[in-house]
Amino acid sequence: MSNKRVYSSLTKKYVMSLMGLFLITFLFVHLGLNLSVLKDLGSGDYPTFNEAAHFMATNPFIQVFQWVLFAAFLIHIIFGLILQFQNWASRPKGYKVKGSAEENIFSQYMIHTGIVIFIFLVIHFVNFFMVSKGIIPGIQHVKINGEEMENLGKVIVDVFHNGYYVTFYVLALLLLGFHLDHGFQSAFQSLGLQNKKYGPFIKGLGHVVAIVLALGFIIIPLVIYFTK
Numbered sequence: 493m494s495n496k497r498v499y500s501s502l503t504k505k506y507v508m509s510l511m512g513l514f515l516i517t518f519l520f521v522h523l524g525l526n527l528s529v530l531k532d533l534g535s536g537d538y539p540t541f542n543e544a545a546h547f548m549a550t551n552p553f554i555q556v557f558q559w560v561l562f563a564a565f566l567i568h569i570i571f572g573l574i575l576q577f578q579n580w581a582s583r584p585k586g587y588k589v590k591g592s593a594e595e596n597i598f599s600q601y602m603i604h605t606g607i608v609i610f611i612f613l614v615i616h617f618v619n620f621f622m623v624s625k626g627i628i629p630g631i632q633h634v635k636i637n638g639e640e641m642e643n644l645g646k647v648i649v650d651v652f653h654n655g656y657y658v659t660f661y662v663l664a665l666l667l668l669g670f671h672l673d674h675g676f677q678s679a680f681q682s683l684g685l686q687n688k689k690y691g692p693f694i695k696g697l698g699h700v701v702a703i704v705l706a707l708g709f710i711i712i713p714l715v716i717y718f719t720k
């Protein structure tokens with residue numbers, strides 16, 4: 493491989509890692525907000541969640557942030573695909589780098605889990621984002637503290653009363669956990685921040701991040717479905 497190509501691959505890995513870590517930060521915020529829907533289950537108007545979602549949907553800073561977020565997803569996906577195809581094209585079959593983050597069992601399936609997460613995101617957008625923005629009509633409105641707003645909490649609860657969606661979300665979120673488990677430590681390695689001293693800590697932290705996010709998101713459809 494020419495020096496120019498190696499440099500370009502390293503730059504892509506670097507940017508992809510930064511985007512991945514940024515997306516993990518978004519997931520923690522997204523999880524925190526979504527969990528609040530469980531607080532008012534059965535109330536019908538989900539005041540805690542709807543108020544927070546309404547703030548997010550009307551705050552100009554968050555609106556700009558949303559475009560940054562979409563760009564980060566797009567860059568992460570496109571660079572991931574390019575790097576994977578380059579990898580397949582340049583490596584002999586079965587080749588593995590010993591002692592690197594690639595030895596994680598989930599590492600061989602990053603592209604596969606990534607593709608499932610992408611399909612999840614498309615369905616997720618149809619389920620929630622397009623409904624909340626009125627692209628798909630039908631969202632109801634509620635009055636909370638004198639202010640009229642979309643009842644997005646009810647949209648979530650309605651979706652998760654459907655067993656097929658619950659099954660799909662649980663399976664996809666498990667794969668998200670696998671993707672994050674390897675992705676977290678791999679990002680630190682690509683950024684040159686993995687070494688003998690901090691390596692085990694970063695690996696452990698990756699496990700915690702993956703488990704907290706996957707289980708945290710999985711709890712939502714399960715609790716809603718089984719308390720209907």
Ligand code: HEM
Binds near residue numbers: 526558609644709713
């Ligand atoms: C049980 C799990 C989840 C629930 C209940 C949920 C709920 C929602 C809702 C209601 C929206 C629309 C927000 C709005 O338009 O105001 C949304 C948007 C979004 N979700 Fe999720 N989500 C879940 C998991 C995830 C996961 C795992 C990811 C990423 C892998 C994700 C990525 C996004 C993105 C990128 C958006 C659009 C940006 C935004 O509106 O904030 N979500 N989600």
